[in-house]
Amino acid sequence: MNTNKRRAITLVSAVLLVTATGCSTKAEEGGGDTTSEDGVKIGRGIEGDTISLGSLTDLTGVFAALGADITNAQALYWKTLNAGDKICGTYSVDEIVKDHGYDTQRGIQLYSSFKEDVLAIEQTIGSPINTGLAQQLEADSMVNIPGAWAQSLTEVAENTVVGSTYEVEMINVLDYLLEEGEIEEGAKIGHIYFEGEYGEGGLAGSEFFAEQHDMEVVEVQIQPTDTDMTAQVTKLESEGVDVIAITVAPGQTASIAGVAAASGLDVPIAGNNPVYAPGLLDTPAGDALKANLYVASPVAPFDQKPEILKAYQAEFDNDPTLGVMFGFAAADVMRQILEKACDDGDLTPEGVLAAKESIGTVDTGGIAVPLEFIVGESPSNASYIFKADDVPGGAVSVSDLYEGDDVAAFVEGG
Amino acid sequence: MSDTSTATRLVKGVVLLALLVVLLALPLYVEEFWLRTGFAVFAAIIGAVGLNLLVGTTGQLSLAHAFFLAVGALTYVYVSGDPGGSAIEYGGFGLPPIVGMVAGVVMAGLAGVLFSPIAARLRGIYLGVASLGLVFIGQHLLNTWTSVSGGFNGRLAPAFDLFGFSFGGNEEPYLAVLGVPFGQAERLWYLGLALCALACWFASNLLRSRPGRALQNVRDSEVAASVMGVNVQEYKAKVFLVSSMYAGLAGVLYALSIGSVAPESFSLLLSVQYLAMIVLGGLGSVGGAAMGAAFVSALPLVLQQYSGSLPFIVEPGQPGIVASQAAAFLYGGAIVLVVMFEPGGLAGLARRLKRQPRPPQESPPVSTTSSAPADSSSGGTPR
Amino acid sequence: MMDETHAPILEVRDLAVTYGGVVQALRGVDITVGEGSVVALLGSNGAGKTTLLRTLSGTLKLHKGRVESGEVRYRGSSLKGRDPARCVADGLVQVPEGRRIFSRLTVEENLKAGGLGAKDKSTRAPAQERVYDLFPVLADRRTQRAGLLSGGEQQMLAIGRGLMAGPKLLLLDEPSLGLAPRIIGQIGEVIREINRQGTSVLLVEQNATMALGVADTAFVLDVGKVSLQGPAVELAQSDAVQRLYLGHGAEETEAAAPRAGTRKTLARWKA
């Protein structure tokens, strides 16, 4: 048996040697940048006249609503662009969309599946996934548009946050309520927020605002899986709050509004942009939401941009949310960065990153708030403020672009 | 009889060796995505083999595996990671990664030992649900203890290196084999392969040893085992220790595979996936656990990768079944089919295909029933 | 005593049973229970008594056992493939060994449970009265948890529970097991009384004294085969039975005797 075994080992080793010395396909892969006909440096993610952009979205997990709308909108945006001006007048855009179902490990794996093939990423949903990817984005000079607005995202140069951070959003919406007389100086803010950076961000905003206006914040932390907000609202009611600030998910928003209405706590509710989805209007809490909810958003409601709504509805038959506006805005920001890179003569990943950093103020024509990308700072000080209503997108603007008086102080101080 | 068994062992040896050779050669050919998937599979195999020792061999249902993985992963990032974080600051010792890895394994084992008094008191399904509690309590702990975990979004996992040879990060020293540059993915592949082979080898030796047989007796009947002189409590505690150490190592690799750890990654779903792995693979079998782990952890990624060419799966954004749902259907369905028709799992199936009769102690599914009917002529049916 | 010329209520012909297709528990067993008679079935541990009862009551499948050959006819028709519930509905009721009463149910609930399998629901109330007449002690304790009864009372409850379905043939599996001699005597009387009221009885016992005292005819089962049979009185006089079941040296003989299904004995050791 020993001789047999030895013979087998020899045989297998021989096979190994033969296979290994045979040409390895991977060995011949040569990276490196080239220059296109019109003198623009190109590299990863560009084949012929096509730029490939990646998309790490969530179509099956908790953020499926957002993911689907953004994905649809971006597909529509590039379809239109490809049929018209293209990028740089030359390149059409091809998307590689991957669905991670809000599973961090899967998201990271999927990133590695397309990172050699894409120039940049136009959408990455999920804070933990964005956090997990940070190192790799830096290593790959991969410009990325996160579907989130956390302060820490702005600290990675590759991240292109389209909108204000959660802190700024919360200050803006509270400031708006103060200005409109919905709340007064010295009021008591009850803040219900998620554990984690999203919630903490919103809370930091309301705490800063409270400091400026002699207010007090009663904080209640919840987990994403909580659905029944009775105990939390009861607590706020017993504290006698004058406004409820929320940094939660849509399900909790409906519950909060419903419980507050049922228990006679008729106060305004101020939320960060992810708190709302138009589907909430069909719930029993619909009327309460229409009456009391104010949301700060990085993108304008459809009433500001009816043409986008029309274009979308011509293509897709679902009820659009503001995710559509965000998808358009993100695609437009990506287009402008790519155009800038092209103008600078460098469409390599590094060139795109440089373009992103040097682009200055980005104006998306009123789809999103005006943006300027400085590492570590909120890309914008402004928000759109909307109320819930029975219109497409479920939101009507109550003000034009709004920038609270305290935001500047916050940005400088923070 | 001894002739055939020698021949069988030889065939088995050659098959294993050939498999090893193929696995060793793969990084020369396949793309980074597959290598990374492979690394995740190796991590899953280690975890599944560990869980199998507990559930398959000793018959203790545990849904807490995700928790022990979390302990391993968190210990690794804390011991070997540097302090950092912007919104939420977290600490770290910044020690060499190998120290972190060992610490991760040890801490997970310790957590297992701490839990084992509870495990010893509870049996079967009560243990299963109590261990479910551990997952939730553990997640709460991780979310709360932000100075360690980095909070909801988690924290980055330091790249692994061993005596100056880096498995990621700076990729030093530069290494190329046969013209193929060995980057992070290639290096991690070998790291995973080595650890995984070691873990499987240790587990199969353990199962063949005297303690291994004692564990199987504990599964079949605690009363009988104790009559035969097996210290049931002690063995249960020990197997919890070993199983959670496996989970700890799997957790460290999981962290390396993702590059970061977030509390959310260690949810009940992860425990359920591990359970699915060992059920599909075949309870009690090391090879089965490996097959099950490969199936469950790679399936969603493979389906996603080939969603374009699979007729029943639509591209993301289209109405219909997308890859991750198809994967969920497939392994949910596979669990049902396996329990119904092939309790031996993939391992049992492979065995049946080979038509090699086996000594009975290797084939049975978990059996925890001990309420033998009163008459002496009960039970006793060969499996 | 009943006349042997009556048509038999139960006929077992050439019955062979295995467990898992491997362990042969019965091989070519022939047994007849005459209508209205009491038949005793003797045998040591592992002789196949319980296997026979399982075959009759339809629970063999629960234990992964299988009838390999032979036939069982109850009231003229084959029992093949009949499930336990059908058997009970047809009046073939088994009182299991070790009593197996539902200890967390009350005495009355136990009796009700016993009546659930009866075909005719209207017979339940009279059946219960009959049981209380037969066992007055159960009537006194009807609201008590069955687990609180003494061993003898529990055996009476088990028998009473079996009577609730209105059996035509009652299978009793070792009713004397673990009971004091005085109680065993009472059980014997009860069996006689049940028989007098028109129920045939197949009594499986290790306690040959009581069984042979009650039965009309008897069979001795040994290693899955019938080794002796005949009228109970005659059998009681035979040397073999004297030696094996009534007299001395039983233990030594049993230990020395070859056994079918040694693993079953092992199972007992483990349990």
Add this chain to the structure above:
Amino acid sequence: MNQFLSLLLNGLSLGAIYALIALGFVIIFKASEVVTFMQGSLLLLGAYLIARLSEPIGFWAAAAVGIVGTAAAAVLVERLLISRLRGAPVISLAILTIGVDLIILTEITRRIGSDILNVGHPWGGDAVSIGGVGITTNRALAIVVAGILIGAFFIAFKFSSWGIAMRAAAEDGEAAALMGIRLGWVSMVAWLVAGVLAAVAGLFATGSPTPGVTPAIWAVALAALPAAILGGLDSTGGALVGGLIIGVATAMAAGYQDQIAFLGRGFGEVVPYVVMVAVLLVRPSGLFGTRDVTRV
């Protein structure tokens, strides 16, 4: 004090919903010796059916169809899968139900997509005041209906043929079979009842103050599992008590989170499990479970 009463009342209503689900766990365990992990998807299925149908056929008809449909699904699982595995190890059966749960959950999640379905309860978001404490009508009704259902169940359990058959079968399956009790029938009815209970729980769990049907309500059943365990897996009374304990403890922990802030924010979520583990440490078979459940 008002806050305390309010939390208590809401905790009880939550507990009533948990109790319904926990009762389902216990009934199935007693009748089939299966610890089912698919109560969550049954609950979701019931709520989903009601929500989808209440628009076209009206709430009451939808509720009837939803409850019947869920019970039918449960019976189907019992007939097609569980009944064929009688006598299989408890762990295998539990894993089987996890597989089925995964399939149902994935499919309904896929169908719901990103919507929040409104069940369309006639009482909507109304609220009532009980002794000066406000509670949504939905939750008040939950207490009432759960009370009636559980009461009816206890009566059936104690006095009906099925109840006696089930208790007998739970204690000694073979002896029950020898009494002519059809174990398959007992098991099937148990799954049917558990399906009904899950659908009713789903009906109330998705009403105000929760926003409607989302896949997340699947997790409600997960919190009811500790309720069943801490009461004692084979004790119906334990399921009721366990449900109420978990409900009240969860509400209190959420409402008084400032006072227990040292345990970490959001502690309310894990309260069911903490309570369960604590109880199991003292009583390994739960509060009212029989100590001799060694067969699991």
